[in-house]
Amino acid sequence: MxxxxxxxxxxxxxxxxxxxxxxxxxxxxxxxxxxxxxxxxxxxxxxxxxxxxxxxxxxxxxxxxxxxxxxxxxxxxxxxxxxxxxxxxxxxxxxxxxxxxxxxxxxxxxxxxxxxxxxxxxxxxxxxxxxxxxxxxxxxxxxxxxxxxxxxxxxxxxxxxxxxxxxxxxxxxxxxxxxxxxxxxxxxxxxxxxxxxxxxxxxxxxxxxxxxxxxxxxxxxxxxxxxxxxxxxxxxxxxxxxxxxxxxxxxxxxxxxxxxxxxxxxxxxxxxxxxxxxxxxxxxxxxxxxxxxxxxxxxxxxxxxxxxxxxxxHSEPLVTGVNNVTKNDFNYKFFPNPSTDLVTLWFENDSNEPVNYTITDMLGKVIEEKRNATTMNKNRLNINVADKPKGAYYVTVQIGGNSKTNKIIVE
Ligand SMILES: [Zn+2]
Structure with missing residues (x-):
């Protein structure tokens, strides 16, 4: 593997x-x-x-x-x-x-x-x-x-x-x-x-x-x-x-x-x-x-x-973009999943790169989009999902030229 x-x-x-x-x-x-x-x-x-x-x-x-x-x-x-x-x-x-x-x-x-x-x-x-x-x-x-x-x-x-x-x-x-x-x-x-x-x-x-x-x-x-x-x-x-x-x-x-x-x-x-x-x-x-x-x-x-x-x-999708980025440069924890109220992204890298994210539904419709939500060196970003109907969503996090998508279940 x-x-x-x-x-x-x-x-x-x-x-x-x-x-x-x-x-x-x-x-x-x-x-x-x-x-x-x-x-x-x-x-x-x-x-x-x-x-x-x-x-x-x-x-x-x-x-x-x-x-x-x-x-x-x-x-x-x-x-x-x-x-x-x-x-x-x-x-x-x-x-x-x-x-x-x-x-x-x-x-x-x-x-x-x-x-x-x-x-x-x-x-x-x-x-x-x-x-x-x-x-x-x-x-x-x-x-x-x-x-x-x-x-x-x-x-x-x-x-x-x-x-x-x-x-x-x-x-x-x-x-x-x-x-x-x-x-x-x-x-x-x-x-x-x-x-x-x-x-x-x-x-x-x-x-x-x-x-x-x-x-x-x-x-x-x-x-x-x-x-x-x-x-x-x-x-x-x-x-x-x-x-x-x-x-x-x-x-x-x-x-x-x-x-x-x-x-x-x-x-x-x-x-x-x-x-x-x-x-x-x-x-x-x-x-x-x-x-x-x-x-x-x-x-x-x-x-x-x-x-x-x-x-x-399973990491998926992995990495897009043009930079030769190693996993650790763009690593974060994503929890809890499923969630009822907050989803936390926890960054382990202390660069000051801004973090953007997009939440889409399972059909690809954008539900929420935020630019410059935080920077990686702030470590933690909480995303509120309590206001979203129960179900599955994709959260795509974009940093520099790279992006990664996690699936989240809102309960
Ligand atoms: Zn048996």
Missing amino acids: KKLFTLFFAAIITNAAIASQPKKVLIIGIDGVRTDALQQANTPNIDALIADGFYTYESWHEGITVSGPSWSTIMTGVEYPKHGVTSNSYSGSQYNNYPYFPTRAKTCLPNLYAVQIVQWAPMSDNVYNDGWNQKIKVCDGCGANSVSAAQTQLANPNLDVLFVYFDECDLTGHSTGFSPVNPAYISAIQTVDGHIGSIMTALQNRPNYNAEDWIVLITTDHGGTGTGHGGNSNNERKIWWVGSGNNPVSKQLTGVVDPGSYAIGNRNATVALNNPSQADIAVTALDHLFRGTSCNPLNPTWNLDGQTWLDSL
């Missing part, structure tokens, strides 16, 4: 060129990997994604720590009270009301081509309205088969979304123990990390890789304790995910407060709002696919529970 990013800056390409890059999503699911075991294992390929990505070891499961309900949340962007899956029988599923994210994506991008490769058959057989153009099943624990199927799919230039799922860590946990001190469990995690390396190589070998805009999301569905899971202990509920895009800044999200769980009956919606949750995977994927279009990943009628973290793992 870093290589791709550097290339952008060397070339100094325009907004239009970046916007026209096809958006692509790779999701890698690893069943039953405890956070502390992942940190214990030797995983150079996941580490390489973390080094360029946004990640957390502190995502709390907000539902039932069983595979069927958990993957349903990851793929639909809603927790089980909405998608209805409470067990691996998948009975009670509400996928017609709360479909998998490829179905959501196709309501706006009908030509999207999406494929899933899974080892655990119920995830394929018991799910409907999932939007996959192809559902590929390989045998349980057959990671090498998943890799070879993924290599075939990644050679297809028309592929837009790929989900590859591995269950060998979960199988090993059930047979010998979900534990960071169980060598067999650690070894299974390391084996899957090797599979991820093969998949990343296949991704980067795509003939048009440098002209495509990929994000890679990796997550697990639950942890475990002893040889099982399904309960509400911290070792079952504490999970992790990694998002890697073209932003070379590695950022770990820490200090996350446990929002509680529907399964326990103590989920706190306010705390959950900024918590990195399973439901965020689908929403972040939709946001990436929809960026630069008029499609809204947070379509209110979809009633999604997740939020997008795309701006944390």
